[in-house]
Amino acid sequence: MGNATRRTTCRSCRSAEISPVLDLGHTPIANALLSDPDAVDEPRYPLEVAFCRDCALVQILDDVPLFPDDYPYYSSVSDTLLAHSRRHVEGLVETLRLDATSLIVEIASNDGYLLRNAVEMGIPALGIDAAPGPAAAAREIGVETITGFFGREIAREIRAERGPADAMVANNVMAHVPDLNDFVAGFATLLADDGVLTVENPGVEMMIEHGEFDTIYHEHVAYYSCLSVRSLMARHALTLFDVEFFEDLHGGTLRYWVARDRPPTARLEERLRHERALGMDEIAFYDGFGERVASISSELRTLIRRLRAEGATVAAYGAAAKGATMLNTVGLGVEEVEFVVDRSPHKQGMFMPGTHQPILGVDALIERAPDYTVILAWNFADEIVAQQAAYLDRGGRFIVPVPEPKILG
Ligand SMILES: [Zn+2]
Structure with a gap:
């Protein structure tokens, strides 16, 4: 793996007026699932978000080496x-x-x-x-x-x-x-x-x-x-x-x-007005984001450590990139979250980057019956909960991490 390249200008308009708004520290490549968690020294790269004051684009500052495979x-x-x-x-x-x-x-x-x-x-x-x-x-x-x-x-x-x-x-x-x-x-x-x-x-x-x-x-x-x-x-x-x-x-x-x-539709004009009214073209809109993220992270970490201290077992659902960011940023290793399930057979048998949970098939929610399952793929939470009636019937419970960590049901 090569090094990250730090940008000093906007990747869209090339303005130098870009200001950092959130720093998530150094994290591994979120899609780089591991076939053997012990075999490699995983590279970590800075993960920082910035806002362009000229074209309003929110963007990552560092480009990392990626492979389509x-x-x-x-x-x-x-x-x-x-x-x-x-x-x-x-x-x-x-x-x-x-x-x-x-x-x-x-x-x-x-x-x-x-x-x-x-x-x-x-x-x-x-x-x-x-x-x-x-x-x-x-x-x-x-x-x-x-x-x-x-x-x-x-x-x-x-x-x-x-x-x-x-x-x-x-x-x-x-x-x-x-x-x-x-x-x-x-x-x-x-x-x-x-x-x-x-x-x-x-x-x-x-x-x-x-x-x-x-x-x-x-x-x-x-x-x-x-x-x-x-x-x-x-x-x-x-x-x-x-x-x-x-x-x-x-x-x-x-x-x-x-x-x-083509002329703009009324719907577009309305949305642009809405974005300007929120202040999305100004840095103030993005200012509180870092604090918000720190608070969600700390709440989720506290909740899961408390459940573990009480003797409960915790798994997670969804081995996508956002799951990797969540586990790594919040600091949830195998001590806190034992394994991750995913429907994709291409991911099963692999391990999460950075935090190294094994990725199992969704059947593991029934077979291993974790007391709690964090829905990392919260964008599909309704679909997942609907598909997992059997897990819920057996007393399993789901946790959604955002907009605030919450145990469902
Ligand atoms: Zn720009």
Whole structure:
């Protein structure tokens, strides 16, 4: 592993007016699950969040060396996400009148969880994903997929070969791209003149207001608002013209609608007014975040240590990046949280980075019957609780960590 590279200018507008707002110390790469917790000396990198006073982008200051093979995330394991994606494709097909002559391109298409819907409807679809495993899984279900990193160069190649894209989708990826401007230049290169791009990411507003600090990790380099997305798109002659808000998806997700030139909707104007009224374009809005995070961390640590002292056993649910940030930042090792369960077979048998809990299948909640289970994947808490009726029937109880640590039921 190489060293982290510290940025001194904004990764979007390149202004030097960036101010730190939260320091989470040195943590391991949140997605780098371990196959043997004793074999390696895990590298740790500084994890610090800053705010750009010029373009309002909230961002990580340090870029760390990453490898696409480190991403074991397969989208198709979440029912909530599958239903959301299907509705999204149906909506695009209807509003843009996509047909067998159109082209829909998805960046970070993963295992084809979204584009499979377009393929079923007879719309030509092309996925791009950097991780070879999920890309191969997508091809297996009939979703044509290029393995690679999206940017200006790959966009040029696709346009030359396939023509411009009528619709583009980039969900939960623009927040993970270190070279933001090359990435957005790719959109501008590939999008048809009357084409539409939608981009989804968890919004920074909910992260700050609800203290969702575990959505912060090295690979998650940027935390967007309408204000910062509008500025980023405008730099590439693209217009943010509409926005949707999904309150229950990943703790509050915004879907940005982007085109070359379309007038802003009333809904977008309203959201921009709302963001300015909150002060999201000023550093004061972000000032109390550090204190809030310290208080949630200390409450959760105290709660779990108390339960352990009383003789209770504690496990956790969700071996995703946010789980790793939560365990590492709060300081919950195997003494506090014995094991982590996850539905993804690709993660089972591995160990959490930094804190080294073994990752087991979800059946372990019944077989090993921990008294308490911390829902690290709290963005899917309703889904998880609904699926675990048997665990609850046997007296197991769930804990959600944010917006404040709480034992459910
Ligand atoms: Zn900036």
